Amino acid sequence: MSSCFSIGLTGGIGSGKSTVSKLFVNNGITLVDADQIARDVVAAGQPVLNDIVHTFGKEALLSDGNLNRNHLRQCVFSDPSKKQWLNQTLHPLIRSEMLSQMNKAKSSYCIVDVPLLTENKMSELFHRVLVVDCAVATQMHRAMARDNATEEGIQHIIEAQATREQRRAIANDVITNESTLQALEKQVIELHHLYIKMAASVSG
Ligand code: ADP
Secondary structure: OOOOOEEEEEOOOOOOHHHHHHHHHHOOOEEEEHHHHHHHOOOOOOOHHHHHHHHHOHHHEOOOOOEOHHHHHHHHHHOHHHHHHHHHHHHHHHHHHHHHHHHHOOOOOEEEEOOOOOOOOOHHHOOEEEEEEOOHHHHHHHHHHHHOOOHHHHHHHHHHOOOHHHHHHOOOEEEEOOOOHHHHHHHHHHHHHHHHHHHHHHHO
């Protein structure tokens, strides 16, 4: 676990994780973004790309050195063992970069946005798990509007993710994001004060 008191933040697509993250950042809290880290560890020039080429062939890289995600998607679709290899290769890199950023955080606690925290069983990495929860219908209409996506497209993503019950089962704290942004902000501020107190009692 990191030296900085850490809150793993998760929730399904469209639940409001990014919005909640921004509200914590507005209060001076350091944000560690797992999706960004997952992109950074495979950015052009990263050493792991050599291993990926070894396993997936030279088509795994585009001419500009970036990952050919379409090629990888096709490969793991036809050979699930390759998906396992990719996860086993990338997850330790992502975890270690997350921990490094958490340890460098200067705020009284840090927020770590991990969309797939429940699915990837990552709760033990954090001092607390905070789940942003709302009805599936609310997720659907928010995500469709934000991504200009179809109902089927978002439905497909929701079905591939953990259920609300699975997320709530690992939560220490739950934000219900069913109402206005003001109501959301109020819950964030309450948790912000709670986390400052908890972080102080752990370090003191
Ligand atoms: P996530 O990061 O969990 O996918 P977002 O934070 O991007 O979700 O929220 C999805 C969309 O819904 C965004 O466009 C966001 O601005 C909007 N949104 C989130 N919470 C609320 C709310 N309480 N009221 C209105 N719109 C909201």
